[in-house]
Amino acid sequence: MATLIEIDDPADPRLADYRDLRDVELRKNLETEHGLFLAEGAKVVRRAVEGGFAPRSFLMAPRWLDGLAEVLATTDAPCYVLSEALAEEVTGFHVHRGALASLARRPLPPVQEVLAGARSVLVLEEIVDHTNVGAIFRSGAALGFDAVLLAPRCADPLYRRAIKVAMGAIFTMPWTRLPDWYDALPDLSAAGFTTVALTLADDAVAVDEAVAGLDKVALVLGSEGHGLSPRWEQAADRRAVIPMREGIDSLNVAAASAVACYVAMRR
Template sequence: MATFVEIDDPADPRLADYRDLRDVELRKHLEAEHGLFLAEGGKVVRRAVEAGYAARSFLMAPRWLDGLADVLASTDAPCYVVSEALAEEVTGFHVHRGALASLERRPLPSVEEVLAGARSVLVLEEIVDHTNVGAILRCGAALGFDAVLLAPRCADPLYRRAVKVAMGAVFTMPWTRLPDWYDALPSLSAAGFTTVALTLADDATEIEHAVAGLDKVALVLGSEGHGLSARWEQAADRRAIIPMAAGIDSLNVAAATAVACYVTARR
């Protein structure tokens, strides 16, 4: 069972995992150095622990203890009990969901492990916004996709904001990073997947037609700004577009993912 420790000093060194959560660069460095990530909110904390991630510690306001009593009973990690005002002072924002947990990261699986048995996967190139990455993982999980592969420069799916937006899907959806950006798509084609790039290219066909009748599909999505690189756009087996009304050329990448996943799941 968790050990409950009441803390009233915002400078207490035991709260180091939870400091300055709005400073993205600082957090990326700290979390990589210590091999940790944060889960925010009762539902997400519960899903992380139930998925088997080992807790380093918990940070909670008193009113959230009862709702997570069974989770706290399942671990020996300390639970730091603080006022909501102190939590805000330490983290840098109002923790309106009342509960945070610091958890141990796991080594990433290989691409081969993630793709084993998969028929529908998402492949992300240089999507750098944590909110978009979290939303994409949630879309993929909700619509029956089997795995997500991320190019080396994509945002971290275990960054707090991505975890929160994904509502814990990052803990159940198999994912990993691609070790080789340049030949990633040809390697997927060699593994039996038809790679379908979402793009505005002149030879793009409607998404329904691009995925119709395919067995193993890899939907390929590009960055929020310029979309896919020329290398990935040209390396894909097919190029697809979501038809838009006049005057609009595209959707936000997370919204486009939801549409493309829905169509692909019904193929």
């Protein structure tokens, strides 16, 4: 069972994993260097542990201890107990969900392992907003997609904000990063997937038409700003668009992913 340790000093070095959570660049460097990530909120903490990620430690306000007792019983990691005011001083924001956990990252699996048995896959290119990445994972998981592949420059799915928005879907959806950006889509085609790029290209057809009758489909989504790169747009087997009202040409990438996933799963 986790050891409960009461903390009354915000400078306590044992709280290092939880400092300055609003500083994105600092957190990226710290979490990469130490091979950790943070889960926020009782539901997400529970799902992370149930997903097999090993806790390094927990940080909780007293009122959350009973609600996570069964999780704390599964590990001998320390649980730092401190007031909500002190937690805010350490983290830099109001921890209104009352519970945080620092967990160890796992090595990313190879692409072939993630694709094994998959029929519906999301492929993300240079989506840099953590909220969008988390929302895409959540939509994909909810609508029956089997896996997510990320280009090297995509935002980290294990960043706290992405995890929070995904509501733990990142712990259950198989995912990994693509080692080769340039030939990623031809490689997927060679593996038996039809790659369908969401784009405003002139030859794009309605997404329901693009995915109709396909056995294995890979939906390809581009960055928040310029969309897909010319390389990926042209390398895709098919190009698709979500038909919209005149005068509106696009949706936020997270919203577009939800619509396209719904249509694809009805194919």
